[in-house]
Amino acid sequence: MDIQTHVLTHMQQVLPLAEPLPSPVHGRGTMMSGGDQEPDHYYVGIDVGTGSVRAALVDQRGVLLAFAEQPIKKWEPQFNHHEQSSEDIWAACCRVTKEIVQGIDAHRIRGLGFDATCSLVVLDKEFHPLPVNREGDSSRNIIMWLDHRAVSQVHRINETKHSVLQYVGGVMSVEMQAPKLLWLKENLREICWDKAGHFFDLPDFLSWKATGVTARSLCSLVCKWTYSAEKGWDDSFWKMIGLEDLIGDNYNKIGNLVLPPGASLGSGLIPEAARELGLPSGIAVAASLIDAHAGGLGVIGADVRGHGLTCEGQPVTSRLAVICGTSSCHMGISKDPIFVPGVWGPYFSAMVPGFWLNEGGQSVTGKLIDHMVQSHPAFPELQAKATARCQSIYAYLNSHLDLIKKAQPVGFLTVDLHVWPDFHGNRSPLADLTLKGMVTGLTLSRDLDDLAVLYLATIQAIAFGTRFIIETMEAAGHSLSTLFLCGGLSKNPLFVQMHADITGMPVVLSQEVESVLVGAAILGACASGDFASVQTGESLPETCSVVTDFFLSAFVME
Numbered sequence: 001m002d003i004q005t006h007v008l009t010h011m012q013q014v015l016p017l018a019e020p021l022p023s024p025v026h027g028r029g030t031m032m033s034g035g036d037q038e039p040d041h042y043y044v045g046i047d048v049g050t051g052s053v054r055a056a057l058v059d060q061r062g063v064l065l066a067f068a069e070q071p072i073k074k075w076e077p078q079f080n081h082h083e084q085s086s087e088d089i090w091a092a093c094c095r096v097t098k099e100i101v102q103g104i105d106a107h108r109i110r111g112l113g114f115d116a117t118c119s120l121v122v123l124d125k126e127f128h129p130l131p132v133n134r135e136g137d138s139s140r141n142i143i144m145w146l147d148h149r150a151v152s153q154v155h156r157i158n159e160t161k162h163s164v165l166q167y168v169g170g171v172m173s174v175e176m177q178a179p180k181l182l183w184l185k186e187n188l189r190e191i192c193w194d195k196a197g198h199f200f201d202l203p204d205f206l207s208w209k210a211t212g213v214t215a216r217s218l219c220s221l222v223c224k225w226t227y228s229a230e231k232g233w234d235d236s237f238w239k240m241i242g243l244e245d246l247i248g249d250n251y252n253k254i255g256n257l258v259l260p261p262g263a264s265l266g267s268g269l270i271p272e273a274a275r276e277l278g279l280p281s282g283i284a285v286a287a288s289l290i291d292a293h294a295g296g297l298g299v300i301g302a303d304v305r306g307h308g309l310t311c312e313g314q315p316v317t318s319r320l321a322v323i324c325g326t327s328s329c330h331m332g333i334s335k336d337p338i339f340v341p342g343v344w345g346p347y348f349s350a351m352v353p354g355f356w357l358n359e360g361g362q363s364v365t366g367k368l369i370d371h372m373v374q375s376h377p378a379f380p381e382l383q384a385k386a387t388a389r390c391q392s393i394y395a396y397l398n399s400h401l402d403l404i405k406k407a408q409p410v411g412f413l414t415v416d417l418h419v420w421p422d423f424h425g426n427r428s429p430l431a432d433l434t435l436k437g438m439v440t441g442l443t444l445s446r447d448l449d450d451l452a453v454l455y456l457a458t459i460q461a462i463a464f465g466t467r468f469i470i471e472t473m474e475a476a477g478h479s480l481s482t483l484f485l486c487g488g489l490s491k492n493p494l495f496v497q498m499h500a501d502i503t504g505m506p507v508v509l510s511q512e513v514e515s516v517l518v519g520a521a522i523l524g525a526c527a528s529g530d531f532a533s534v535q536t537g538e539s540l541p542e543t544c545s546v547v548t549d550f551f552l553s554a555f556v557m558e
């Protein structure tokens with residue numbers, strides 16, 4: 001889609017914003033073993049997003065009983081370099097977990113599951129943090145997923161045309177781990193590469209910290225490290241890109257024991273981690289998931305009966321889970337592998353066991369909306385007015401748009417203003433990290449109306465990006481009918497409505513807003529042995545015992 005057709009479809013397809021949103025339907029899916037009785041088992045889910053760590057206590061019926069959140073540190077020492085600290089993140093995990101289990105009978109806690117962003121954690125041979133920066137600051141030992149420092153490395157990797165690239169949409173992303181590893185070898189040889197003993201995906205770092213087990217999740221290795229669920233590591237790839245040193249020691253530094261998400265790790269929670277987290281030692285700890293995959297697992301099997309949706313009579317492969325936080329991830333599953341140019345995958349068993357996964361994505365969505373709003377001259381005025389009304393800036397902007405639209409549908413406020421949203425490159429389906437953002441239709445206006453309309457145009461551009469990804473997935477063989485949204489942006493009704501209007505698909509929101517966390521708790525439930533797997537049986541969702549029982553869609557926008 002070039003900018004011309006983008007603008008055209010933009011103007012043609014923006015449908016009226018629906019009447020006030022229907023109230024959530026308060027109901028719940030089939031009860032699990034506990035029925036209506038007092039819950040006797042609890043599971044803890046910990047979700048490490050880009051901006052914060054959250055924890056939830058969930059019972060065996062899938063009801064979220066307690067929630068806590070804590071921001072985490074981020075550094076941007078130079079443009080396109082984004083770093084974090086594994087110690088800071090672990091400390092935040094401990095704080096939020098202690099908070100959610102206060103006053104709870106700890107003996108009822110049966111399992112713990114983690115999900116996290118797919119950032120790269122570097123430790124030395126004694127498991128101490130190593131610097132990923134020229135300043136030698138070892139507290140910054142994580143290269144974040146959105147870090148784009150390894151541009152030259154990923155370019156060379158893609159030039160090899162190695163066959164593993166077929167399984168990442170044909171083009172490896174600079175956000176994956178191989179280019180970041182190569183960057184470390186080429187740029188920080190002495191202070192980092194030569195001393196490194198362990199390179200972890202963040203979700204696997206957390207499960208190691210909790211159990212002392214260095215096993216990696218199939219999810220991380222397949223989606224970000226070129227591991228094949230069927231064939232394992234491909235030596236020829238690592239040799240071809242100049243990282244043959246990782247093959248030695250049987251891939252010990254990047255993982256040689258690989259477990260499916262939800263598998264129980266070692267002897268469970270080790271005493272030191274138990275003390276720090278405020279949980280009983282020895283409870284089951286699960287092999288982890290990447291955050292988008294936990295969200296996908298949390299929503300894709302939702303029980304939609306009674307809402308008259310076409311997907312009720314369709315296989316689960318007609319559903320697209322969209323996890324919308326700092327970035328948006330578009331998770332579609334299939335029985336057979338589907339190769340979609342510019343869309344990551346197909347990945348076998350990386351999210352739902354036994355299914356192939358394709359993962360489309362937009363590198364910055366929440367971050368882009370925040371950026372557009374916060375950098376506008378009218379932002380201080382917006383903040384003051386929202387604070388005076390005790391509203392979030394987004395609730396304020398949404399009601400402001402309702403005021404200024406007058407009789408016309410809100411979508412038409414942007415007939416003259418268009419945003420191209422690739423401010424941090426295009427992840428899918430163009431798979432071009434060099435792309436930049438664009439705004440057309442600017443005037444000299446600097447007021448709040450102008451800010452509100454720019455905010456709307458940004459949301460619309462993101463929704464068009466989702467539509468572009470859906471069209472590309474369908475052209476390659478997916479057949480999609482319904483969107484299942486979760487993540488921070490799904491709490492914004494305008495964002496959700498624009499996705500329904502612009503894709504022409506109904507959007508289902510889970511009754512439990514914190515679906516990503518429930519996805520993490522499902523892992524803990526599975527590891528505890530209380531449930532046989534994250535999903536059982538041949539087909540979803542009918543026989544998807546844990547997933548279906550945990551969820552009921554709350555309301556639908558069409």
Ligand SMILES: Nc1ncnc2c1ncn2[C@@H]1O[C@H](COP(=O)(O)OP(=O)(O)O)[C@@H](O)[C@H]1O
Pocket residue numbers: 048049050051052324325326327365366367369370392394395487488489491492
């Ligand atoms: N209630 C809300 N209304 C509008 N936007 C929201 C709301 N809550 C969170 N967001 C937006 O969602 C994004 C963060 O989503 P979140 O899932 O918390 O991100 P991450 O997992 O990447 O840390 C931010 O851009 C934030 O502005």
Ligand SMILES: O=C(CO)[C@H](O)[C@H](O)COP(=O)(O)O
Pocket residue numbers: 049050051116117118119145223290291292293324325326327328329359361487
């Ligand atoms: O690449 C991803 C998943 O495969 C995500 O974009 C990344 O993990 C960041 O997630 P979030 O936007 O929720 O913080």
